[in-house]
Amino acid sequence: MIDLTYQTGNSILHRTKPVIKFLGLIFCSVIVLLSKNLLCTLISVSLITILMVFANLSIKEVFSPLKKFFFFLIMIFLMNVLFTNSDECLYSYYFICISEKGIEQGYNIVLHTLTITVLSSVYIRTTTSIEIMKGIESAMQPLRVFNIPTKDIALIMSIALQFIPVFFNDIERIKKAQMARGANFNRGSFLDRIRSVIPLVIPAFISAFHRADELSIAIEARGFQSDKENT
Amino acid sequence: MELELRNVTVSYSSAEKILDNFNLEVNKGLFFGITGKSGSGKTTLLETICGFHKPEMGQVLFNNQNIYEGKFDTVSFRKKVQMVFQFPENQFFETDIRKEIEFGIKNTTLSSEDLNRRVTETLQTVGLNDNETEELSPFALSGGQKRRLALACALVLQPEILLLDEPFSGLDNSGQNQIIKILQNIKTKGTTILMVSHDPNVLCEIADRIIVMNDGRIIKNEIPPIVYSDKQFCSQLGIGQPDTITAANLLDVNLNNDFTYENFITKLAEKLLLKNND
Known part of the structure; x- marks a missing residue:
């Protein structure tokens, strides 16, 4: 982990x-x-x-x-x-x-x-994730002059950073699940090993897209508006 | 003894022990329900049995062989001991459900005819055997069907031991009933099952023994009536009591340690008839 x-x-x-x-x-x-x-x-x-x-x-x-x-x-x-x-x-x-x-x-x-x-x-x-977001947002403040959505960029970067370990844990979980079903990632020729990654990569991507989709809905549901200032 | 855990200690970091000097004997053909608060080590227990967490101390013995010993054949072991993880639908990747099921057995010595037959039988066992469904992508199935497909992926290897991590989570009532029926059917064929669940109604209905865990240890390993009849114990460990017990207590009906709905209805009817006769 x-x-x-x-x-x-x-x-x-x-x-x-x-x-x-x-x-x-x-x-x-x-x-x-x-x-x-x-x-x-x-x-x-x-x-x-x-x-x-x-x-x-x-x-x-x-x-x-x-x-x-x-x-x-x-x-x-x-x-x-x-x-x-x-x-x-x-x-x-x-x-x-x-x-x-x-x-x-x-x-x-x-x-x-x-x-x-x-x-x-x-x-x-x-x-913390909130501090990361605030830090990135403050650092990019001058770019607001050019109408660049700094708050959105800060949120995206902070989420991306926070989700790196989550993504790795997802892969670890999927790897275990596939190994339990009989997948072997350490045997066979070079080509076999490349092929054996497919059961890992496809579910990992699907899971990542699902997570992104759910997260975007959750962020909207919680009232996030990029053009509004925090009170 | 098919499976035995002897003084097993597992921890992710030095500070916290997930399984603490854990001892368990699993006899062939029994259905073990594992319950306990979140974080009590239930999933880690299943993963340790499946060979994913080498214990710091102790042994996991399968047919008297330590599965974590260097010489142990883990690949063939995993075919005999299958685990279905929580939300197993996240592991699908094939284009149709037959291929998804075949994934686990395509590396075995089975001929293509036997392999096909085995897949068909497994599809029948889980009730996904109509032609239309078989051609579907695993991602096009409903939540309940996906869960049954995940179960099929494990069952196709005809495991001696089946480990299930909360197989009912997120399922509606009909999906849950379908899985219960499949599990009851597998149980009659002599497969040993260890199932993690928080649902006392289900556990009471299908488990032969209930293991209650807390802080990486077994607090109780008993038959369901003994575990669930102790109201104080159940509320202390947050495992709940079956609805039949709660209703029986409210209506003052004696269930005689049989907590099934049928027995509850019978006893309640008997009581009402007696009352009417009086």
Whole structure:
């Protein structure tokens, strides 16, 4: 189970204004994306350490919810290492070329993805859904001048963030149900394994669409109007 | 003993134990009703029996073999122990209901003729065997039909043990009655059933034993009359009493530990006749 929901606490990060946290998240993400190699490592390690102190979280608490994500990161790294085009190969075999450029690129992408994921997960875990919405809305306030529906965008983004763990839990539940019916996701050839994902993907999508449909009706039923200010 | 849980402890985080030193012996052919407050560990119990939660401590024994041991054949085990999850209609993905049912058995050694026969028999068991319905997409079925289809997906494997997690939730009265009839029919064929439900009327009607759970432990494992005749116990654990008991208490009718509607009507009629004769 991936635990990326709000966790009650009284850390500095919990008490920080939502708009500052949101702008901080965007700013740090941009800085991380613009840096490379050693500088990127330094910035990432520093940011994660500062966050751990400010959010009162241990290394285990920061990284354990992302355990399942590590497989995805390893895949990204391997894809970059094995398939990046380069004139200078350290080792080559048919179309595979392991080069310094590929290793460097894989390292940077993995570090960027990991750091931004950690930043976002700490943000979600220290900010309630209402605060997330308020933070995004306040940050986008200047865009109202151009008639951009900032309240709607804020609501959509906040719901999307909050529903990531719900979606993962849905997949976990469907996976169990299909395994109970005899599905096996870990056996057979590569093609069989791809095919075996169908019983997982279709119900997950249907469930997600149902949820979205029900949620939109519930939001309207509760009187949400994007053009009205909160009292 | 078909299934046994010995000192099983399961927890999602170190702080909270979902199943706490849990012991249960399940004899072949019996129908166990599992009830208790929300969060008492009922669903986790079924998932642990089905092999989805490795206990921190203790063993889950199926025919005297620990199902969580490395050598244990989980794939063939899951064909013998089938679980129908809560709101199982969310697992459908095939284009028609025959294919949906076939999904579970297409990897078995059955010939295509046997496979077809097995699917047809299962469709008959759950009452979805008319030609028009068979060609429908699972998503085009009504709520009750979807629930019966989910049951069929499990039954097609002819399991020795069937685990049901609140099979009646969200169903109307007729849908519920149809599922009860199917379960009574399966029970006569000797399948062991463990069913989680909050409905004391249904549990009293079809279960041989009632397991009452609270905080990951069994509080009571008894025949329905013993569990449901104790009003204070039922209200303390929030499991409710069957309507017949409530009505019998109000009308001062002695049911003699038989809480079926038929017995209630008979006893009530007897009492009224006696009163008239007096």
